[in-house]
Structure formats: structure tokens, C-alpha cells
Amino acid sequence: MNRWLIENGTLVTMDPAAPIVHGWLAVEGSAIAGMGAGEAPEEEKRKARETVNGKGLLFLPGLVNTHGHAAMSLLRGLADDLALQDWLENHMWPMEAKFTGDDVYWGSSLAAAEMILSGTTTFVDMYDHMDRVAQVVEASGLRASLTRGVIGLCPPDVQTAKLNDAIQFARDWHGKADGRIQAMMSPHAPYTCPPDYIERIVAAAHELGLPLHTHMSESAAEVAQNVKDYGVRPVEHLDRLGLFSRPALVAHAVHLTDEEIALLAERGVAVSHNPVSNLKLASGVARVPDLLRAGVTVSLGTDSAASNNNLDLFEEIRLAALLHKGVSGDPTAVPAAEALRMGTVYGAKSIGLEGQVGMLKPGMKADLIAVSIAKPHFVPATDYVSHLVYAASGADVAHVWVDGKQLLRDRELLTLDIERIRFEAQRSFERLRG
Amino acid sequence: MNRWLIENGTLVTMDPAAPIVHGWLAVEGSAIAGMGAGEAPEEEKRKARETVNGKGLLFLPGLVNTHGHAAMSLLRGLADDLALQDWLENHMWPMEAKFTGDDVYWGSSLAAAEMILSGTTTFVDMYDHMDRVAQVVEASGLRASLTRGVIGLCPPDVQTAKLNDAIQFARDWHGKADGRIQAMMSPHAPYTCPPDYIERIVAAAHELGLPLHTHMSESAAEVAQNVKDYGVRPVEHLDRLGLFSRPALVAHAVHLTDEEIALLAERGVAVSHNPVSNLKLASGVARVPDLLRAGVTVSLGTDSAASNNNLDLFEEIRLAALLHKGVSGDPTAVPAAEALRMGTVYGAKSIGLEGQVGMLKPGMKADLIAVSIAKPHFVPATDYVSHLVYAASGADVAHVWVDGKQLLRDRELLTLDIERIRFEAQRSFERLRG
Known part of the structure; x- marks a missing residue:
């Protein structure tokens, strides 16, 4: 099964046991396989087919x-x-x-x-x-x-x-x-x-x-x-x-x-x-x-x-x-x-998905997003939760994964044809307005 | 004096006499020199040293x-x-x-x-x-x-x-x-x-x-x-x-x-x-x-x-x-x-700048911004004022000019060294926190 790794990231886990982790997170198939502070273990690096460099990114549950x-x-x-x-x-x-x-x-x-x-x-x-x-x-x-x-x-x-x-x-x-x-x-x-x-x-x-x-x-x-x-x-x-x-x-x-x-x-x-x-x-x-x-x-x-x-x-x-x-x-x-x-x-x-999504924790679904903090409104690096709530916007989201699969990479949609969608949506609207 | 031209743009002027203009806007020096609907006059094109293609952009006062x-x-x-x-x-x-x-x-x-x-x-x-x-x-x-x-x-x-x-x-x-x-x-x-x-x-x-x-x-x-x-x-x-x-x-x-x-x-x-x-x-x-x-x-x-x-x-x-x-x-x-x-x-x-900024109008200062609308949250193209107020965010701003001079181009800051600023601001904060 496809296994990949985030290294060097700041994880805003929403898990009260470890709210902020500076470290690594491994995904296998559709689930979070492991995570931890500091550098990723050698075994994780060996098993990962792909690696995401988490520098300058905050990772949090989708x-x-x-x-x-x-x-x-x-x-x-x-x-x-x-x-x-x-x-x-x-x-x-x-x-x-x-x-x-x-x-x-x-x-x-x-x-x-x-x-x-x-x-x-x-x-x-x-x-x-x-x-x-x-x-x-x-x-x-x-x-x-x-x-x-x-x-x-x-x-x-x-x-x-x-x-x-x-x-x-x-x-x-x-x-x-x-x-x-x-x-x-x-x-x-x-x-x-x-x-x-x-x-x-x-x-x-x-x-x-x-x-x-x-x-x-x-x-x-x-x-x-x-x-x-x-x-x-x-x-x-x-x-x-x-x-x-x-x-x-x-x-x-x-x-x-x-x-x-x-x-x-x-x-x-x-x-x-x-x-x-x-x-x-x-x-x-x-x-x-x-x-x-x-x-x-x-x-x-x-x-x-x-x-x-x-x-x-x-x-x-x-x-x-x-x-x-x-x-x-x-x-x-x-x-x-x-x-x-x-x-x-x-x-x-x-919606009955407690324990499956909404938190970064091994065993839970790999539904997660990466927010780019290399922007003035995330400076100074103080309280990341405060910045996410009071300073961030959706436009700061760089990457998105659901079920372990990437849907957005550097703000590029990987599963949807946005040009076609904009064209068709506009056409639908014009027909409806009559 | 430097004269440049926006062609093919949608101008949200804030001027009750002509709130939305699909057309052109000319800047000379620090001021708006002219604007109008449709294609720019040949004379404007000839006088302009530079041209900004306004397609997919909404222009409004800064x-x-x-x-x-x-x-x-x-x-x-x-x-x-x-x-x-x-x-x-x-x-x-x-x-x-x-x-x-x-x-x-x-x-x-x-x-x-x-x-x-x-x-x-x-x-x-x-x-x-x-x-x-x-x-x-x-x-x-x-x-x-x-x-x-x-x-x-x-x-x-x-x-x-x-x-x-x-x-x-x-x-x-x-x-x-x-x-x-x-x-x-x-x-x-x-x-x-x-x-x-x-x-x-x-x-x-x-x-x-x-x-x-x-x-x-x-x-x-x-x-x-x-x-x-x-x-x-x-x-x-x-x-x-x-x-x-x-x-x-x-x-x-x-x-x-x-x-x-x-x-x-x-x-x-x-x-x-x-x-x-x-x-x-x-x-x-x-x-x-x-x-x-x-x-x-x-x-x-x-x-x-x-x-x-x-x-x-x-x-x-x-x-x-x-x-x-x-x-x-x-x-x-x-x-x-x-x-x-x-x-x-x-x-x-x-602040006493009525008639100088806050509106796109010939004779007023060329303080203006361009918002990129080639994004899902600006579809369908209905009411641009509604979209600017209820759907847009600062992250949609592509270009910024003040006094006729460009400060932001495709979200790149032209007058400020953002890497240096982030570094120095973080350093100031850490010293202050002690």
C-alpha cells in the first residue's frame, strides 16, 4: 500500500494529548500510520515512497x-x-x-x-x-x-x-x-x-x-x-x-x-x-x-x-x-x-465521524491540510492556533489530502478541471437566469 | 511623465455617475488621466509606455x-x-x-x-x-x-x-x-x-x-x-x-x-x-x-x-x-x-482626501488595486460589488498601485523586502518577549 511521509512539519493535531507536534507524520493507504516529534525514524524514511517537506507549513485536520x-x-x-x-x-x-x-x-x-x-x-x-x-x-x-x-x-x-x-x-x-x-x-x-x-x-x-x-x-x-x-x-x-x-x-x-x-x-x-x-x-x-x-x-x-x-x-x-x-x-x-x-x-x-476524521492521530483517516505560513500575517511565530483562527484564510491552504490521496498541491486542483467547471457553471447560471 | 494604460478591464469605480465600466483607464504620473468604456482610443494606446491587460481582473480604488x-x-x-x-x-x-x-x-x-x-x-x-x-x-x-x-x-x-x-x-x-x-x-x-x-x-x-x-x-x-x-x-x-x-x-x-x-x-x-x-x-x-x-x-x-x-x-x-x-x-x-x-x-x-483617492475618476490619484476573479468564488459573474464584499478576500488582490506607481505585481511586493522584514520582525518580537 502506498506509504508517504511528512517531515519537518508543525502538526496542529487537535488531540489534547499532544496539541502541537514539531515533527513527522506517515500515511499508509487512507490512514495516518504514525507520527512523532523531531526527525522521522530511519525506518519511516525507508518505507516512504514519497516525502513532503513540511518546512513553512502548518498541518492540521481537514x-x-x-x-x-x-x-x-x-x-x-x-x-x-x-x-x-x-x-x-x-x-x-x-x-x-x-x-x-x-x-x-x-x-x-x-x-x-x-x-x-x-x-x-x-x-x-x-x-x-x-x-x-x-x-x-x-x-x-x-x-x-x-x-x-x-x-x-x-x-x-x-x-x-x-x-x-x-x-x-x-x-x-x-x-x-x-x-x-x-x-x-x-x-x-x-x-x-x-x-x-x-x-x-x-x-x-x-x-x-x-x-x-x-x-x-x-x-x-x-x-x-x-x-x-x-x-x-x-x-x-x-x-x-x-x-x-x-x-x-x-x-x-x-x-x-x-x-x-x-x-x-x-x-x-x-x-x-x-x-x-x-x-x-x-x-x-x-x-x-x-x-x-x-x-x-x-x-x-x-x-x-x-x-x-x-x-x-x-x-x-x-x-x-x-x-x-x-x-x-x-x-x-x-x-x-x-x-x-x-x-x-x-x-x-x-456527523458520526468521531475518531475517524477531525484530528491528526495514528489510525485515523489521512484527511489533512497544509497551511503556508511564509506570509506576513503569520509573523511573528507565536501561537499557531491563534494565527489559524484570527489571521488565516482559506487562501493560505497549500495542500489538501483526503483518505491519504492528494487533492490540492501548491493550490493546484488535482482531481477537478477548474477551467471546465467555471465555464459550465457560468453557462448553467446564464441559462437559469433566462 | 510616465503614462500607462489598463485595457480590457472591469472598473468598479465607486463613482455613482458610472459605477461599473468595462473598458480602459490611463494613468499619467501620479493621477488617473482618463478612462472610458470599450476599447481604448488609438491615441491612448500610442501615448502609453506600458499596458496592463485587464482581462480577468476587477479594478477598484485602493x-x-x-x-x-x-x-x-x-x-x-x-x-x-x-x-x-x-x-x-x-x-x-x-x-x-x-x-x-x-x-x-x-x-x-x-x-x-x-x-x-x-x-x-x-x-x-x-x-x-x-x-x-x-x-x-x-x-x-x-x-x-x-x-x-x-x-x-x-x-x-x-x-x-x-x-x-x-x-x-x-x-x-x-x-x-x-x-x-x-x-x-x-x-x-x-x-x-x-x-x-x-x-x-x-x-x-x-x-x-x-x-x-x-x-x-x-x-x-x-x-x-x-x-x-x-x-x-x-x-x-x-x-x-x-x-x-x-x-x-x-x-x-x-x-x-x-x-x-x-x-x-x-x-x-x-x-x-x-x-x-x-x-x-x-x-x-x-x-x-x-x-x-x-x-x-x-x-x-x-x-x-x-x-x-x-x-x-x-x-x-x-x-x-x-x-x-x-x-x-x-x-x-x-x-x-x-x-x-x-x-x-x-x-x-x-481623512480629508475626498476627491483625491477612494474613487476611480480622471484627475484623482492613481491609487488602485486589481482583484483577480479567475477563481471559483467569483463564479458566476453576476454582481461584482456583491462578490467584492461578500466573497473576496485580500488574498485575491493581484496588483496594487499608489500615486501611479506599482507596489504589488502578481502578488510580488516591489518596494519591500519581505524576507528581511519577516526575519527582523521575528527577531524584534523575540527580544521584546525576553
Whole structure:
């Protein structure tokens, strides 16, 4: 099996047992085979077919983006500075209704290129035409948790067809692409799916043994509507419908009461915090310090490029560290190391990949990135975690590996044809705009 | 005089009369000599000694960073996640007390390199050893408003010596470096300068005909202390001391009442909004939409790299557009175009350079930057202002010119020796840390 070696690198491991290691890391096949401080042992050097000189590079686990809609990169910059419902109903949904499988393929390819170029190695994607997204994951070499998000505001036979589509996708793709693809089941949101439909989706998730993913409590208006329609707030509503009886990841969770936070913690529900999208759509500021204090696993998502408008997870990491300090008045809220965990370890945990990705440790998957620090904004060499969180950007990522395979080398994409993708994405957009 | 030409470019002019021009721009000496849509006239081509192919580039005015302390880049990552007073008194000031002129020179050089690499062409700097900062401005080719910030918590003779130093600096450097350097006068803050000392600084500013710059109302604690010490809030306090009798730029202005906003508008005081620094130090969120609505000129500053921790003004522009939507609940607050004006036109206006920089227009200074859009996060080609604000980063800047002279070419610094700067900055830091 292919064995290769990083020498002379600074490893930001995210492993509390050895957070920073100046030394070597060996990869065999898809896994980290060994690592240590100082010079690599002679045996490691002998076994390695290739060597990466780690001088001037920080190595860290690939970032995990736990909420998005990759294909919507086609809609970047189409409609900004609007409220959530107006933006969704009058701008996004009419365009998305016209999306073909090819549009989804090229939009997702565009997103995949951008994610690799900014250090994301695993992403969660909720959309339609998911077989085309899975093809992008397969081709790009990324790792992903994919789910056909279903909106149930339609006749029963259409609801059933959508659910069957989601089930079929999961059967076809779960565990595929050398195990890099996982499937999830997804009611789009409590306000877009009637209760009985959510129950059917939950039942299917039980049958398939899959986790659930949904949007929840993104805007205050949506929470008020839930109370009006169902007499309870979204957390209790979804809990009653069984959504938390399976491993579940909810996106946004901006508007929560203390009781809801306690219930999420009790049920082990993970939250994908999307600070840029929440600010841009004026949804509000999630209670992240309170969620973390309650023991909820909080990870980070970009949401789509239509409400962000990029997929650079370093920005979410930085904003998670900054925003909650400023809003709470507590300068120790979400310290740098915690923000970086949100983008790595907690991301992995929130989609069932704890112990597999999100950390540099022998036995774990070789999903890692190298950040070039030969730049003014990494000087002086003081606290690398601080620099990664407060000073770095995705553009500092030099190399990316997933499953031991290199996807980016000196910022050159090795698995994707970026010229073709830019051309096709632009063409899709122009056809959609009509 | 040297005349050169950009052909085939997309010009984001910031001029409301012609916001986006697909065409050409000619520079002669330090000024924009002409511009227009479509192909450049034959005469322009004939006159140009050099031509820049603008394909795949967005040209816009260089960014204006209206508050910072360049030399503090030496302290990047030294102390994070702390409250303002603790951070200042126990971490920053003890280190800064040891700064020599050489430290200021290399720290400011590091900042200059970072600013050029991220598209800033004009910056405001308040610090000590300002002659060394001026030397950096001279050598780097940047434009700057420089001011020796004085802290008056010291015996009268030291106060006088500091004020004389500030006056001498202004006499020596105002208008120097081919007019790229302007001087200002600066009491550091109302809480670090006794009232009579502020009055003496204001008197000196009148004598020299210079604008004033100060920190104001950054934290709630500081406002409460002002009320306790002087019976009024900082705006009224400074107004009584005459600070607003000259053109004035105040940094932060986070904690303001409606009355204070009205008074700032009435006095024509400009505000430098520093959103990243304000969040990181948990100072709070400035009332930017209210300030803009009242007619106050609000520009953007990074503050120092010690409380940011980078000098990428694109981040401030983006955060200005995002933060106030999320916090106010109004998704139309600070739209993209307004945020970009804050980083360009309003920046220029806030330091008396209106009509000279901050806009691409014949007759104005040739301070401009080129952003490379041949990247996934600029696809599809929809709204360039949206992409610049919501998707771009400083790392997308390919070329930079100030006063018609190129400072950055394909991300290569033409006026600064970055290897030497990194080495010297690291050495300064290690000596300071002791």
C-alpha cells in the first residue's frame, strides 16, 4: 500500500494529548500510520515512497463543513440584502425549480473546487438530484454526508415520490466512493414539512439506520409560526415527532430558549452553527456559548454560497470566535482553540465521524491540510492556533489530502478541471437566469 | 511623465455617475488621466509606455484603513481572548514600553507588507516613534495619515515632551513623501488624557492646521468612567474640550446615545468603525446603521494586528455588511455597495482626501488595486460589488498601485523586502518577549 511521509512539519493535531507536534507524520493507504516529534525514524524514511517537506507549513485536520447546499453556488451574488422568506420564496426557489441534474452537477463541482481550495475535506450537503452531488464527491475525492432534502408542501403522491427518492439515494450511495460518502435523511424544515411527513421520514431513517438532518429555528418568524401552527416551539415539535430518536444534526438553531438548549443536550442533538449566513439573512445570533456550556456539540457550516457568499470555513471559524465575544460582552467566549475544534473535531462528531476524521492521530483517516505560513500575517511565530483562527484564510491552504490521496498541491486542483467547471457553471447560471 | 494604460478591464469605480465600466483607464504620473468604456482610443494606446491587460481582473480604488497601530503587528497572537483593559494594561503596554525605534520600523514594515498584499493603499496610524513609521511609508510607497498618539497619564514635563514630539513630527513630515504623508494630532483617548492636556493638543492642531484623531467610547466601562470623572459622556466631554472644532476622526464609537450621534453629525465628526477589533475585545457592536442614517461619515479600520489579528480590510468591509444585519434584524442594513463605500470613498472623506483617492475618476490619484476573479468564488459573474464584499478576500488582490506607481505585481511586493522584514520582525518580537 502506498506509504508517504511528512517531515519537518508543525502538526496542529487537535488531540489534547499532544496539541502541537514539531515533527513527522506517515500515511499508509487512507490512514495516518504514525507520527512523532523531531526527525522521522530511519525506518519511516525507508518505507516512504514519497516525502513532503513540511518546512513553512502548518498541518492540521481537514475542515468539516456541516451545513450547505453546494449546487446553490450557481446563485452566488444573484440576490443579496433581503429577508430570509423573501430571499427564499422570490429569488432562490424560482431559480432552483429550474435546476436540472447537470446544473446540480456543475454547481456542486464549483463548490467542491472552492471547498478544496479553502481547506474543507468533509462537507454535509442537503439538496435535490443528490446522485449528481455524489458523483462530484466521487470525482473530487472529498468526503461527504449527503442527503436529499425534502419539502413536503405538496400533494401526498409527490411527498411519497420525494421520500422514495431520498430512500433510493441512501440505498444507492451510503458507504460508496471507498466509504467517503455517508447518507442522511432530511425533512427540509418543520415549516416546510407537515408533521406526519416528518414522522414518515424519521421512520425511514430508523429502517435504514441513518442519521437525520434538518433546518431548525433559523428565524424568529419561523419559530412564531411553529407555535401558532402546532402550539409548541420547534425543538419540542421535532422531539414529539421523533426526530431526535436518531442521531440528528440541526442547522442554524438561532432562536432557542434555555429549555430547548437543555433538551438538545439531553437528546444528544448536534447543532451546525452558520454565523455568516445567519448574519447576512438577519436571522440573528445563535446562543453558541450557552449551547457549548450545556454540552451540545456545535460545529460550523457555511450554508450555501447564495447566503454567505463563499465557502471558506476559516471565515466561519474566525467569526464563531469573534461574534459571540462581541455580542455577549464576554471576551473569553469561544476562545480560539474552541473555535478550531468546532471546525474540525466537533464537525466530525456531529456527523458520526468521531475518531475517524477531525484530528491528526495514528489510525485515523489521512484527511489533512497544509497551511503556508511564509506570509506576513503569520509573523511573528507565536501561537499557531491563534494565527489559524484570527489571521488565516482559506487562501493560505497549500495542500489538501483526503483518505491519504492528494487533492490540492501548491493550490493546484488535482482531481477537478477548474477551467471546465467555471465555464459550465457560468453557462448553467446564464441559462437559469433566462 | 510616465503614462500607462489598463485595457480590457472591469472598473468598479465607486463613482455613482458610472459605477461599473468595462473598458480602459490611463494613468499619467501620479493621477488617473482618463478612462472610458470599450476599447481604448488609438491615441491612448500610442501615448502609453506600458499596458496592463485587464482581462480577468476587477479594478477598484485602493482601500483606506482609517485606524490602526502598524507596529503592533509584532504582538500578533501574543495575547488573545482577554478584556480590553486587561489586554492593554497587562499585555500590550508592558511590551510596547520596550519598543525601540527599530522595533517600530520593522513592525510597521510588516504591517505595510500585509496591507499592500491585501489591497490597502492608504492607512491611518497612531503610535510612537512616528518618524520610523513615516520612513516605512516613504519606502513602501503607501499613502498615510500619521499621528504621534500621546497618553497624558504622566508628569507635566513628560506631557509637554510628548506633545512637542507630536508637533515636531507633524512639522517634519506633513506633506512629505511626494505628498503621500499627512499628519494629524492625537490625544490617545479621553480616559488616558486629562482635560487640560486635550485642550493643549487641540490648540496645537489649530496652530498647525491639522485634523485630530482619537479613540472614543470603545467600551462601556470607559464611558461609565468618563461620566464618573467628568459628569458627561465622552462625546460631550470632547466637544467641550474643542476636539470637534477641527476636522476630527474618532475610532470605535461603539457606545453612543441618540444625542451623541446627533452631535457627531452636527460637528461633522468622522467615525472609524473597527468591527473585528470591537468583537474580539468584546467591546460591543457600534450603531453603524444609525450613524449612517444620521449622516455621519463612517469608514473602516482594522485596528492593530494584536486585536484583529490581520490587516485585511476586505474582512472589515464584509463584516460591516454582515454584522449590522444580524444584530439589528434588518437584512437591508449596510448593503454591499455601502460597505464598499465605507472601505473606499468614506475612508478618503474621513481623512480629508475626498476627491483625491477612494474613487476611480480622471484627475484623482492613481491609487488602485486589481482583484483577480479567475477563481471559483467569483463564479458566476453576476454582481461584482456583491462578490467584492461578500466573497473576496485580500488574498485575491493581484496588483496594487499608489500615486501611479506599482507596489504589488502578481502578488510580488516591489518596494519591500519581505524576507528581511519577516526575519527582523521575528527577531524584534523575540527580544521584546525576553
